[in-house]
Amino acid sequence: MTLRIAEIFGPTIQGEGALIGEPTVFIRAGGCDYRCVWCDSMHAVDSANRHDWHVMEPVEVWKEVAQLSGGRPLTVSISGGNPAIQDFGPVIALGKADGYKFACETQGSIAKPWFGDLDTLVLSPKPPSSEETVDWAAFDKCLSAAEGGPEIVMKIVIFDDEDYAWAKAASEKYPYLPLYLQPGNSEVDPNEPVDLTATIDRLHWLIEKVTADRWFTPRVLPQLHVLVWGNKRGV
Amino acid sequence: MTLRIAEIFGPTIQGEGALIGEPTVFIRAGGCDYRCVWCDSMHAVDSANRHDWHVMEPVEVWKEVAQLSGGRPLTVSISGGNPAIQDFGPVIALGKADGYKFACETQGSIAKPWFGDLDTLVLSPKPPSSEETVDWAAFDKCLSAAEGGPEIVMKIVIFDDEDYAWAKAASEKYPYLPLYLQPGNSEVDPNEPVDLTATIDRLHWLIEKVTADRWFTPRVLPQLHVLVWGNKRGV
Numbered sequence: 001m002t003l004r005i006a007e008i009f010g011p012t013i014q015g016e017g018a019l020i021g022e023p024t025v026f027i028r029a030g031g032c033d034y035r036c037v038w039c040d041s042m043h044a045v046d047s048a049n050r051h052d053w054h055v056m057e058p059v060e061v062w063k064e065v066a067q068l069s070g071g072r073p074l075t076v077s078i079s080g081g082n083p084a085i086q087d088f089g090p091v092i093a094l095g096k097a098d099g100y101k102f103a104c105e106t107q108g109s110i111a112k113p114w115f116g117d118l119d120t121l122v123l124s125p126k127p128p129s130s131e132e133t134v135d136w137a138a139f140d141k142c143l144s145a146a147e148g149g150p151e152i153v154m155k156i157v158i159f160d161d162e163d164y165a166w167a168k169a170a171s172e173k174y175p176y177l178p179l180y181l182q183p184g185n186s187e188v189d190p191n192e193p194v195d196l197t198a199t200i201d202r203l204h205w206l207i208e209k210v211t212a213d214r215w216f217t218p219r220v221l222p223q224l225h226v227l228v229w230g231n232k233r234g235v
Numbered sequence: 236m237t238l239r240i241a242e243i244f245g246p247t248i249q250g251e252g253a254l255i256g257e258p259t260v261f262i263r264a265g266g267c268d269y270r271c272v273w274c275d276s277m278h279a280v281d282s283a284n285r286h287d288w289h290v291m292e293p294v295e296v297w298k299e300v301a302q303l304s305g306g307r308p309l310t311v312s313i314s315g316g317n318p319a320i321q322d323f324g325p326v327i328a329l330g331k332a333d334g335y336k337f338a339c340e341t342q343g344s345i346a347k348p349w350f351g352d353l354d355t356l357v358l359s360p361k362p363p364s365s366e367e368t369v370d371w372a373a374f375d376k377c378l379s380a381a382e383g384g385p386e387i388v389m390k391i392v393i394f395d396d397e398d399y400a401w402a403k404a405a406s407e408k409y410p411y412l413p414l415y416l417q418p419g420n421s422e423v424d425p426n427e428p429v430d431l432t433a434t435i436d437r438l439h440w441l442i443e444k445v446t447a448d449r450w451f452t453p454r455v456l457p458q459l460h461v462l463v464w465g466n467k468r469g470v
Contacts, residue, residue, distance in 0.1 A: 021454035074451035216309035219256035
């Protein structure tokens with residue numbers, strides 16, 4: 001069995017969500033069942049880019065992660081695309097045998113048995129601005145697949161007031177899931193510099209919304225990697 | 236019994252460390268046993284500023300926090316100055332009765348019984364660039380005072396290579412304490428704008444150091460409030 005891998009890179013830090021600031025190596029899976037209009041990782045989503053993806057055996061994937069991390073255990077972040085299209089069980093088994101931990105981020109549209117082997121599962125259902133529609137029954141299957149295993153958290157990207165209201169409803173539906181909000185990033189061209197002030201302004205806007213509402217459930221966080229590296233890939 | 240309070244403000248988000256992004260109301264205590272050369276809160280440290288501090292009963296402090304938060308429970312952050320100079324036990328008791336949580340940040344130079352009543356205790360021993368000297372016996376007393384109570388984490392500010400080496404040694408001394416590193420902020424004048432690019436560059440520098448070293452223990456985080464509000468007070 002082989003895996004389609006868009007890129008493996010690091011060590012760097014996790015730029016967002018529950019593990020923000022944590023040193024990590026990323027495994028970015030190629031392929032996605034969604035086409036969010038504001039996707040910041042189209043190179044790992046659109047199969048038109050599949051000639052840039054690598055077809056790798058799990059042991060090859062693991063060899064590269066181990067080499068990048070100098071054999072020192074850390075948390076490996078499996079992202080995408082939607083990594084839940086593929087079977088990352090064998091990679092996780094190899095890594096755990098070496099003392100590594102695993103986090104995975106997925107929109108929650110496809111459940112996989114290997115979710116139960118993770119340390120952290122980040123479910124990031126996509127709000128209305130994505131122009132995708134969440135299948136909550138599929139989302140619930142992801143929760144069931146992970147039950148008794150990883151810490152499960154929810155992360156929602158907020159572009160506008162409609163997304164914000166939607167996130168509140170999602171939070172009410174899953175009050176037991178720790179919630180992380182991050183402002184949407186509409187500057188996704190890797191060849192264009194990011195407007196730092198505009199990026200900070202969007203964070204400011206979201207903080208103001210949450211605190212003005214006295215909605216104290218979510219943590220509000222930026223994308224640190226965008227602040228540090230813009231939209232450059234492989235960092 | 237009264238408390239010397241430099242300021243109470245919020246709701247805003249916690250800008251740094253373990254609770255980064257978490258909505259919070261700050262209680263900033265007046266007075267400190269340290270004089271770190273790069274202190275960013277001298278208005279709450281130097282007793283020359285004590286005419287700006289408020290002398291308040293615990294019930295008055297609590298009334299203000301409850302009013303700011305609209306009576307909706309959240310995590311209250313007790314900072315300073317060094318809040319461990321004073322007795323925050325009564326404030327914590329009032330807040331817990333209303334369902335609030337409490338985090339406290341202190342350098343770890345003075346232990347207090349009320350540490351055990353907290354939800355999160357952030358111990359931030361000061362590195363050599365502060366020109367203060369850590370009393371590790373006192374630090375250990377803080378750990379003992381908190382034992383069985385809050386989650387205890389360590390946060391260290393890094394200005395230079397010497398601080399970095401010192402943080403590594405501190406981490407080896409307390410391997411069981413989750414560690415958060417943040418780059419030092421040398422721009423502390425509340426009347427001057429912060430250089431966003433320079434602030435991000437310092438974060439970049441620290442991420443590069445940690446990842447180049449394959450030192451995967453600490454999380455590396457910026458001060459979000461500095462990115463969003465500069466050194467403005469009361470946010």
